[in-house]
Amino acid sequence: MGYVLAMHTVAVLALDQVIPFDLSTPIEVFARTRLPDGRPGYQVRVCGEGPEVDAGAFTLRARWGLEGLVGADTVIVPGTALPEAPLAPAVRAALLDAAAAGTRLASICTGAFPLAATGLLDGLRATTHWLAAGALAAAHPQVEVDPDVLYVDNGQILTSAGAAAGLDLCLHMIRADYGSAVAADAARLSVVPLEREGGQAQFIVHDHTPAPQGAQMDPLLDWLRGNLASALTLADIADRAGVSTRTLIRRFREQTGVTPLQWLHRARVRQAQHLLETTRHPVERIGAQVGFGSATAFRDRFKRTTGVSPHAYRRSFG
Numbered sequence: 501m502g503y504v505l506a507m508h509t510v511a512v513l514a515l516d517q518v519i520p521f522d523l524s525t526p527i528e529v530f531a532r533t534r535l536p537d538g539r540p541g542y543q544v545r546v547c548g549e550g551p552e553v554d555a556g557a558f559t560l561r562a563r564w565g566l567e568g569l570v571g572a573d574t575v576i577v578p579g580t581a582l583p584e585a586p587l588a589p590a591v592r593a594a595l596l597d598a599a600a601a602g603t604r605l606a607s608i609c610t611g612a613f614p615l616a617a618t619g620l621l622d623g624l625r626a627t628t629h630w631l632a633a634g635a636l637a638a639a640h641p642q643v644e645v646d647p648d649v650l651y652v653d654n655g656q657i658l659t660s661a662g663a664a665a666g667l668d669l670c671l672h673m674i675r676a677d678y679g680s681a682v683a684a685d686a687a688r689l690s691v692v693p694l695e696r697e698g699g700q701a702q703f704i705v706h707d708h709t710p711a712p713q714g715a716q717m718d719p720l721l722d723w724l725r726g727n728l729a730s731a732l733t734l735a736d737i738a739d740r741a742g743v744s745t746r747t748l749i750r751r752f753r754e755q756t757g758v759t760p761l762q763w764l765h766r767a768r769v770r771q772a773q774h775l776l777e778t779t780r781h782p783v784e785r786i787g788a789q790v791g792f793g794s795a796t797a798f799r800d801r802f803k804r805t806t807g808v809s810p811h812a813y814r815r816s817f818g
Contacts, residue, residue, distance in 0.1 A: 507539075507540065507541070507542065507543050508541060508542050508543070508573045508574065508677055509542070509543045509544075509545065509571065509572045509573050509574070510526060510530045510542050510543070510544050510545070510572065510573065510574045510575075510576060511544075511545045511547050511564070511568050511569045511572035511574070511575045511576070512526050512527055512544065512545065512546050512547065512575075512576045512578065513547050513549070513569065513575060513576065513577050513578070513591075513595075514546055514547065514548050514549065514553045514555070514560055514562055514578070515549045515553070515577070515578075515580050515591065515614060516549055516550070516553055516554050516580070516582075516585075517554055517555075517556065517580045517581040517582045517585070518553060518554075518555050518556075518560070518578055518579075518580050518581075519555075519556075519578060519579045519580060519581060519609065519610070520555050520556065520557065520558075521663060521666075522578035522579040522608045522609050522611065522663070522666055523546075523555070523560075523578045525578070525608060525666040525667055525670060526544070526576045526578070526608070526666065526670050527544055527546065528690070529667060529670040529671070529674070529686060529690055530542040530544050530670065530674070531544045532686065532689050532690075533674055533678075533682065533685075533686045533689075534682070534685060534686075535678065535682060536681065536682070541674070541677070541678055541682060545563070545564045545568045545572065546560075546562045546563060546564060546568075547562055547564040547565060547566060547567075547568035547569055548560065548561070548562030548564070548565060549566070549588065549590075549591055550565075551565075556581060566590055566591065566594040569594050569595075569597075569598050569603070570597070570598075570601075572598070572603055573603065573604065574603065574604040574605075574606065574673065575595070575598050575603055575604070575605050575606070576605075576606045576607070576608065576611075577595075577605070577606070577607045577608070577611035577612075577614050577615055578607075578608045578609065578611050578666070579607075579608055579609030579610035579611045579628075579629070579662070580610055580611070580613075580614075583610035583612075583613035583614075583632060583635070583636075584613060584635065584639060586617075587614050587617040587618070591614065592617065592618050595614070595615070595618050595620065596618055596620070599618075599620055599656070599657070602656070603656075604656055604657075604658070604673070605620065605656065605657050605658070606657070606658040606659070606660070606669060606673065607626075607628075607658070607659045607660065608660050608665075608666035608669065609628060609629045609632075609660070609661065609662040609663065609665070609666065610628055610629060610632050610662075611628075611659075612626055612627070612628040612636055612659045613628070613632075613636060613639070615657070615659065616636060616639070616640040616643050617640075620657055621640065621642075621643045621657065621659070622640075622642040622643060623642060623643075623644075624643065624644065624652075624654050624657060625644040625645075625646055625652050625654065626643050626644065626645060626646070626652055626654075626659040627645065627646050627647065627648075627649050627650075627651065627652050627659050627660065627661050628645070628647075628659065628661065628662070629661055629662030629663070630647045630648075630661065630662070631662070632662075633645050633647035634647075647661075648807055649661065649807075650665040650668045650669070651665060651668055651669040651672060653672065658672075658673070667690060670686075671683050671686060671687050671690075674686050717751070717752070717755050717756065720737070720740060720741050721763075723740055724737070724760075724763070724764060724767065725767060728764070728767060728768050728771055728790050728791045729788070729789055729790060729791045730791060731791065731793060732764065732791070734748070734749075734760060734761060737760050737764075748760060764791075765801055765805070766805065768790040768791050768792065768801075769790075769801060769802055769805045769806065771789075771790045772786050772787070772789075772790045772798070772802060772810065773806070773813065775789065775790070776810055776813055776814045777814075783795065783798070783799070783810045783811060783814075784798075786798070786810070787799070787810075798810070
């Protein structure tokens with residue numbers, strides 16, 4: 501794949517309370533990207549919301565202000581520690597002007613909140629750090645928030661999950677701009693794989709399956725946790741609860757937000773994650789230990805829930 505002669509300009513927007521990790525990721529990745537002939541692939545501008553930007557542990561004085569977004573090929577919005585803070589009118593106008601000019605816009609982590617506040621994400625699929633996904637969906641119901649992926653590419657507008665997912669997004673954009681060879685070289689310089697297996701679902705910690713609103717279901721849930729390895733059916737659970745299956749489903753949904761079998765599957769996968777992290781038991785044995793009838797059923801359910809296979813999960817977290 502060929503590359504253009506004009507250097508691609510990336511403007512990294514430093515908003516107040518910017519997260520330093522999110523800010524530094526695109527600066528380092530794009531600034532170190534080399535083309536096949538050794539020339540730099542990008543010119544990077546750090547653009548401050550004001551003359552000085554509070555970055556938590558330090559104060560940032562950027563070389564560019566909001567005027568640095570004008571004429572950039574890509575504008576990146578890193579996350580901030582106060583993502584739901586009101587967006588300054590000047591920042592909103594600068595982002596909308598960039599979008600209208602055809603500039604590619606991308607967010608890292610909670611940088612999706614400022615983008616959403618402009619309305620640019622309305623009607624689009626987007627992601628953010630999984631801890632902030634619920635808040636993003638609640639604050640901006642017109643946005644289809646997907647908490648399970650590392651990044652979402654809508655063409656002109658891209659969003660990424662938290663922290664290291666910003667690396668995945670930057671490498672994805674480099675590959676789109678200059679091809680796989682240049683992106684692979686940038687990945688090697690960053691000492692990361694060009695593509696990571698799975699999404700951020702594998703990093704979400706479900707310490708507990710959905711908790712009921714009240715204590716009515718507690719005895720049944722305790723019994724389910726103690727019988728994960730058993731081949732339980734909906735009828736078995738209803739018998740234990742002393743109600744019909746129809747009543748069980750209704751009450752379970754009311755108090756946990758999911759069906760009994762959905763709750764059971766999630767509890768089994770969480771227990772399997774624990775065993776994969778802390779034991780060297782074969783995957784097939786772990787599947788049986790947590791109640792899946794076959795190794796195939798276990799692998800399918802595990803990957804559907806976490807986004808990766810049991811073997812890949814163990815390689816990452818074992």
